[in-house]
Amino acid sequence: MPFFKADHLVMRFGGLVAVNDFNLELQPGDLVGLIGPNGAGKTTVFNMITGVYRPTSGRIYFQDKDITGKRPDIITALGIARTFQNIRLFTDLSLIENVMVSYHVRLKSNIFEAVFKLPRYMRQENAMYEEAMELLHKVELDHLAEEKAGSLPYGEQRRLEIARALATHPKLLLLDEPAAGMNPNETLQLMDFIKQIRDEFDLTILLIEHDMKVVMGICERIWVLDYGKTIAVGTPSEIQNNPEVIKAYLGEEEYA
Amino acid sequence: MSWESFFQNLSNGISLGGLYALIAIGYSMVYGILRLINFAHGDIFMLGAYIAFYGMLIFSLPWWLSLIVSIILTAFIGILIDKGAYKPLRNAPRISALITAIGVSFFLENLGLVVFGGRPKGFYRPHIFDEIITIKGVRILSLTFYSLVITAIFLVLLFYIVYRTKTGLGMRAVSTDMETARLMGIDVDKIISITFAIGSGLAAVGGVLWAMKYPQINPLMGIFPGLKAFIAAVLGGIGSVGGALLGGFILGIAEIMLVAFMPQLSGYRDAFAFLILILILLVKPTGLLGVEVKEKA
Structure with missing residues (x-):
């Protein structure tokens, strides 16, 4: 059993499928990015992991425990913490x-x-x-x-x-767009800081980010979501060269 | 007016204000956390008085022990009311919870009529509260003085809990942002229960002191003090504990002074409180110490 596993997660809001069949495995010490265009369902994934939403179907496992649908405070006590896209x-x-x-x-x-x-x-x-x-x-x-x-x-x-x-005292830290609204200099500092806390606190980090420089710069593996579906998984260089991703997301970006 | 009678009235006003404050804090704390006006709060106050009454009458407990028993039992009743009536509606529109609160209020009043009977009962006032203290010509009932001391003790305890303990920190965090508090590992349901317990316990203190002050109790006795305390909470800024305190004292002193200075208006004493409510809502709806709270969805 991996350290963390999201197994075929689906989240429906009425007729809208926000996340469709999301799978993710993390090993201790991973620093993984979750990217995708606006509305791709990234924050919804965070909300399911932290217990804010109960997935319509699928299971979430953390350290050999099934944490699907548990209360947020219990999930926090088990060792998952997060930050928010709009600071809270x-x-x-x-x-x-x-x-x-x-x-x-x-x-x-x-x-x-x-x-x-x-x-x-x-x-x-x-x-x-x-x-x-x-x-x-x-x-x-x-x-x-x-x-x-x-x-x-x-x-x-x-x-x-x-x-x-x-x-x-989390073991898994979820960062929701940590670099949003930061200037390039602050962003650089932040990247160093994230790596530093990962090593110092033995964290596993999953981060959502729009700033490609951050994602490509520090993440070892990247999951790409589009319209609730995972369209690619790989290392930064693989993602940069993946035609699906370029079409969905990076097509307009200069980094592609 | 002579200064003796001014001070006499002032001490009455402060002691009444303290009682309003004790009740108002319960309104304010629950509102701060759930954005719910718990209209049953005045009836919880009534239950507090009855529990102490039966404690002294049936179990022959000394007054202070009855007070403690009443605080504990009333706190539990507060928790039960929340679990039974409000918790199932936590995610419902707020108006549903508000209407439920009014329903709980009617329920408790009528339950009181059935269980305790509608006839007013004489509340025993211990002798130490029945003496007249004379300070420089100002004659006050010892109850007025002790009631203020007891109120002060509980208020200090309350402020200590809210501002100096982890539970208080949790309460303040939940009141700022319940969702985030939950994600930071706070057991929100427990915090809500503690909030109801503290608010109801303080209402019980208010109920017992009220019953000693106006030594007749009946199942509808909570309605007016409840409404006045609600006005006090709004006046001070609902959601703020300090505001409830301030509002309570202002309202209590203002009411007594109105009657003292303009005895011909004494019949309008209750209307006066509502006038204050209307004015504050027109002029400064957030109350004296209140800050703009963003409405929770």
Whole structure:
């Protein structure tokens, strides 16, 4: 059984088939891209994996477990975290609080221990705080820890979202267009950052991206979706030379 | 008006305001998380008073133990109401949940009439609350003072939970964005249950203190305090705990002062609260401390 497997996933919304027969296998440490034109069903795949949607048919396996249709919080606890195409931070909470929301996955004390500041709670609380600060340090936002997340500029919000996802201790990280809205320089930094966290946290990463430079630059394998169907799978160079893909997607792109 | 009677009225206003605040917080917290006006909240308040009443009458519990039992049982009832009535409608249009809340309210009132009987019951007021304290010529009932102390204790506890614990952080995260909170590993159903429990528990505190203050209880006693507290929550900015607190005190003090300064208008006391509601909705619909919340789909 592979580390992660999506087996013949289908998602229908009424008459619309958003994803049709999607298959994907990941091995630990993979850095895989999921590309395709707008509306190809990429985000829908993420939503099925994270439990936001229950697939119409097909199964999802993660670390030898069938996680199809499980609740999002349970799937997160099992080790899958994500970021969002349109950033979804808790804008009213501070940066450190955003990261510490991940508490809920791992902190094992209850409200009474919290109110009475029992030793176990305090120990865990302090450890969590330290760890959250360290994550903020990694994304170079630790000096803003007490600011409201909503007050950050766009690029920094993206980095905070990644830090928040990392705080849940994921084994599989799903990044939904991490480079969207970034300038070329920021994008370069981001590519380095993604590789770096993959190695540092032993992550497997699946990312959706429109920016071909990012996908071709860091992904080892690429899945191409079009109208809900997988039209090609391969290495970046194979994808670049695949006539199906060129027709569907890269035809107009200069990288093709 | 002499300053003695001014302070006397002020202390009455603050103590009434504290009770409004205790109830208003439950409205505000539930709204913050579910975008639902829980119109049954006033009736939960009534149940809190009855539970304490029976605790003292049948089980001869001391008042403070009755209060604690009432908080715990009422909190459970709050959770049950959510699980039974609102949870099945979580993905339904919000108007369905709102209508259900009104239905639950009628249900509890009529259940109260059947189970407790419609005749008002005299609520026992412990002796320590029955003394007159005189401070520099201002005579106040000791209940007015203690009621404020008890209110303050629970409010401090509430703020501690909301702003200093992981559960509170979860509540604030869920209230900002439920979907994302779930994806960050928060058990949203548990957070919602805790929210109902805390809101209902505070309503029970309000109910017991109210019943000591106006020592007659009946199954419909929750309607007006419930509506007033709802107004207080809207006034302060519904969804905000601090707002509910502020709105509660403003409304309580304003009501008492209206009657004190213009006794001829005392019959309009309740209408006055609704006037405030209409004004705030016209002038600043988000309330004093409220921020524009984006409507959840």
